[in-house]
Amino acid sequence: MEIFGLPDIPVPMLILILLFFSLYIFTAWKHSLWRRLGYPGPIPFPFLGNLKDMALKGVNKNDQDLVPKYGGVVGIFNGTIPVLLVTDPDLIKEIFIRESETFTNRVVIFPADEVLHGQISVSEDEHWKFIRSIMQPTYTSGNLKHILPTVQKSCDDLVNVIAQRVAGGAVIEMKKICGGYTMDVICSTAFGLNSNSLKEPDNDFVAYSTGILTSNLVRPYFIICMVFPFLKNVMGSLFKVPKFGRGVEQFFRNVVSQIMAERKINNNNNFRDFIQSMITAENVKPKGSTIQKDNKEEIISAYQNRGMTEDEIVMNAMIFFGAGYDLTSNTLMFAVYELALHPEIQEKLFEEINNEIGKDAPTYESISSLQYLDMFLSEVLRLHAAFHRINRHTKNDITVNGMFIPKGTDVTIPISALHRISQNWPDPDKFDPQRFTQENKAKRPMYSYLPFGLGPRVCVGMRLVVMETKMALIAMIQHFKYCSCSKTEIPIPLEKGLLARPLNGVYIRVEKR
Numbered sequence: 001m002e003i004f005g006l007p008d009i010p011v012p013m014l015i016l017i018l019l020f021f022s023l024y025i026f027t028a029w030k031h032s033l034w035r036r037l038g039y040p041g042p043i044p045f046p047f048l049g050n051l052k053d054m055a056l057k058g059v060n061k062n063d064q065d066l067v068p069k070y071g072g073v074v075g076i077f078n079g080t081i082p083v084l085l086v087t088d089p090d091l092i093k094e095i096f097i098r099e100s101e102t103f104t105n106r107v108v109i110f111p112a113d114e115v116l117h118g119q120i121s122v123s124e125d126e127h128w129k130f131i132r133s134i135m136q137p138t139y140t141s142g143n144l145k146h147i148l149p150t151v152q153k154s155c156d157d158l159v160n161v162i163a164q165r166v167a168g169g170a171v172i173e174m175k176k177i178c179g180g181y182t183m184d185v186i187c188s189t190a191f192g193l194n195s196n197s198l199k200e201p202d203n204d205f206v207a208y209s210t211g212i213l214t215s216n217l218v219r220p221y222f223i224i225c226m227v228f229p230f231l232k233n234v235m236g237s238l239f240k241v242p243k244f245g246r247g248v249e250q251f252f253r254n255v256v257s258q259i260m261a262e263r264k265i266n267n268n269n270n271f272r273d274f275i276q277s278m279i280t281a282e283n284v285k286p287k288g289s290t291i292q293k294d295n296k297e298e299i300i301s302a303y304q305n306r307g308m309t310e311d312e313i314v315m316n317a318m319i320f321f322g323a324g325y326d327l328t329s330n331t332l333m334f335a336v337y338e339l340a341l342h343p344e345i346q347e348k349l350f351e352e353i354n355n356e357i358g359k360d361a362p363t364y365e366s367i368s369s370l371q372y373l374d375m376f377l378s379e380v381l382r383l384h385a386a387f388h389r390i391n392r393h394t395k396n397d398i399t400v401n402g403m404f405i406p407k408g409t410d411v412t413i414p415i416s417a418l419h420r421i422s423q424n425w426p427d428p429d430k431f432d433p434q435r436f437t438q439e440n441k442a443k444r445p446m447y448s449y450l451p452f453g454l455g456p457r458v459c460v461g462m463r464l465v466v467m468e469t470k471m472a473l474i475a476m477i478q479h480f481k482y483c484s485c486s487k488t489e490i491p492i493p494l495e496k497g498l499l500a501r502p503l504n505g506v507y508i509r510v511e512k513r
C-alpha cells in the first residue's frame, strides 16, 4: 500500500505501525493525568511511566530521591497505572484510616485467580473482612503469653547453634541463623510443628518459604500488566504463570493438610494457634465458594456461614510461613548488623539486659521493661522497614482534604522515604535509637513512622514480630558480642524490589562474652 507517495508498506506492517501509534497516544494521554490535575512528579517515560528509574535505582532509592524533591504528594506511573506517593501525615490519616471504605483493597497488578484471592493480603472488601476477622485474634496478649515458653525454647536453640559456630571467633552469615530461628518460631507457634530449621538451615520449610513473597516488580510479565492493565485478565488466561516459585504451593498444601488431619484424628482442641483457628472456621460441608449478595452485612454473614475453604486456609497459612520466616529474619539480621556497627549501643543494650534480667530468660513483663531495647528495635525498623511501599487501590473518584483522587489510582506510602524525611528524622541515615525516647516521639507527627502499616489492614503479625525479635536479641546479647569484619558491607547493598532484603547476605564476626 502506498501512502503519501512513500514506498510500499506491507499491510501487516502498516497495521502494526498504526497499532503502535494508537497505543503510544493512549499511554501518553494516561501519562498526562497528574499534569492535568496539577500534582508534581517526574516526567513519565513513554509506555513504562516511571518504572525505568525504579528498576535502575531500586524501589527504596527511587522513592528516597522523589519525596524530598517533590514533597508530600508525588504523581508517578507504574506503567500506565497512576500512583500517588503520599507522605503528608494528614493525607495518610484521611486515606488509610478515615476513608478506608474507599481505600479498602490493595493494588493487585498481576492477574490473581480465585485461589489467590482467598489470601488475606490480596482479598477484597467483605471477603477480606471475613478472613481478617478470623486471623486478627491470632496474636492477642493472652496468646503471646501462652506461646512465650515455646519462643524461649527457640532462643535457647539459637544460642546453642551460634555457640557451636563461634568456637574460634567465627564470621557468620546471619541469614541462615536468623532464618532458622524465625522459621522455628513461626512453625511451632502458629502450626504446632517442629521444623528444626536452626539445626537444618537448608530444609524444605526454609527453601520453599523463600519463594512465597514476591519482591521484584520489574519482570516482563508484570510490566505488560502495568503498561496495559486492560490485558491483565487476557494475560492471566494465556499464560498460566505460577503464583509462587516451583513446587511451593504444593509443598504447603501437603504440610497444611497433614497438620489438619492429625489434629482432627487426635481431636485435640487444646491448641490456641493459627492453624486451630483455621480448623474451627473451616467449611466442613462444601457449599460453593462464590457469595453473591447485595448488602454488605448479608455478604459477611454468608461468608461466616460458609466458613473458610481449603484454598483459603492454605493461602493464608502460606502468608504466615512467608512473613514469619522471611520478613522477620531480615529484621533480626538488620538488628545484628546495627549492633556490629555500633559497639557503644551494643554495650548499652547489654547493660540494660544485665541489670533488668541478668542471664535469665525474660518474662512477658520483663520484655516490656527493657526500654532501650524497644528504642533500638524501633530504630532498626525505621531504617530497615521490611516493606519499602504499602498501597491501597482507589475504588471510586474521591476528594480528600481538597485533593481529587481518581478511581483506579494506586495510593502508596513509600515507607523507606517516609522514614527518612529530614524534618522528622534529622540526619536520617544515621542509626540513632535516641529518636525513640518518649520526648522525641512526641515531637513527631503521627503517621511519620509506619513499619507495620496502618488502619484496618495493619500487619497481623506485628505483636509476634516485636516479641520474638526482642527475645532473640536478649538471648543473643546475653551470650555473644557482634563486630563488623572485612566481609561486612557498609553501607549494606539491598535487592531492588519491594522488600528490604540484603543483596549479598550479612557477615558478622561473633565472639563469646
Ligand code: HEM
Pocket (backbone or CB within 6 Å): 120, 121, 122, 132, 135, 319, 320, 323, 324, 325, 327, 328, 331, 385, 386, 387, 390, 391, 450, 451, 452, 453, 454, 455, 456, 457, 458, 459, 460, 461, 462, 464, 465
Ligand atoms: C518484621 C516483620 C514484619 C513486618 C515489618 C511486617 C509489615 C507488614 C506491613 C507493612 C503490612 C502491610 C500493612 C498495610 O498495608 O497497612 C503487613 C501486612 C500483613 N502482615 Fe506483616 N509484617 C511482618 C511480619 C509478619 C508476620 C510474622 C505475620 C504473620 C505471622 C504477618 C502477617 C501479615 C498479614 C496477614 C498482613 C496482611 C493484612 C491484611 O491485608 O489485612 N506479618 N505486614
